[in-house]
Amino acid sequence: MMQRLWLALVALAAAAVSVLALALRRVLMRVEVAGESMTPALLPGDYLILRRGSPPAGMEYGQIVALHGPRPEGDGRLLLKRVVGLPGEALRVGGALQVNGRVLIEPYAHGDTPAEQHRGINRLAPDAYFVLGDHRGASTDSRDFGPVPREAVVGYAILRYWPVARAGWLRPPDRRLLGVGPEGPQPLYWQTPAPDAGNP
Numbered sequence: 001m002m003q004r005l006w007l008a009l010v011a012l013a014a015a016a017v018s019v020l021a022l023a024l025r026r027v028l029m030r031v032e033v034a035g036e037s038m039t040p041a042l043l044p045g046d047y048l049i050l051r052r053g054s055p056p057a058g059m060e061y062g063q064i065v066a067l068h069g070p071r072p073e074g075d076g077r078l079l080l081k082r083v084v085g086l087p088g089e090a091l092r093v094g095g096a097l098q099v100n101g102r103v104l105i106e107p108y109a110h111g112d113t114p115a116e117q118h119r120g121i122n123r124l125a126p127d128a129y130f131v132l133g134d135h136r137g138a139s140t141d142s143r144d145f146g147p148v149p150r151e152a153v154v155g156y157a158i159l160r161y162w163p164v165a166r167a168g169w170l171r172p173p174d175r176r177l178l179g180v181g182p183e184g185p186q187p188l189y190w191q192t193p194a195p196d197a198g199n200p
Helices: 002-027
Strands: 028-032 047-052 064-068 078-085 091-093 097-099 102-104 119-121 128-132 153-162 175-181 184-190
Touching: 002 047, 028 153, 064 128, 078 097
Parallel strands: none
Antiparallel strands: 028 047, 047 153, 064 078, 064 153, 078 128, 091 097, 091 119, 097 102, 102 175, 175 184
16 A cells, blocks of 8 residues: 555646646757857856746847847857847947947947947847847847847846856846046946836
8 A cells, every 4th residue: 555655646746847847848948058159157168057048128229038039041040149229229240339329338349340240220129139149240130130120039048057166147238338528537326116116
């Protein structure tokens, strides 16, 4: 009798684990970083957990998102890029990245944008992002294939779990724009408000 009860409990636990694994697979996915376009934030050989879908509204800036290479001549592989331009914004990408006429301060970015990749966007569509690799001299991104529709985003990175020495949550940086006032250039800190800010 006890043996049957034990086997039933083991079977029930195994079924629960299987159901949980299936549920998590619908919400989360894991990827390995292969290229160098997101260095130093992400290195080849890093393993990440992504939440499926696009980032929550109001929390898109700075998120590292995954999308399939949209160019027809590409192989459709998964690309990891950072969201730098949001719906409705105007952008200029050259020696620096300008958002609505102000320079975006990007401590995560390095390398120069080649002259042939200089771009200007009058206004992003209401459902589009502008994405760039952090390594500006070695990235295929919106400078090449244009803005990315929200529905093209497969997921966004939330956690690095390997290697253990670099494991941790992947949080987007605060958005900082360089403003110009009477006293000269001043950094402006643009914090995204909490979803319920201003609600009773």
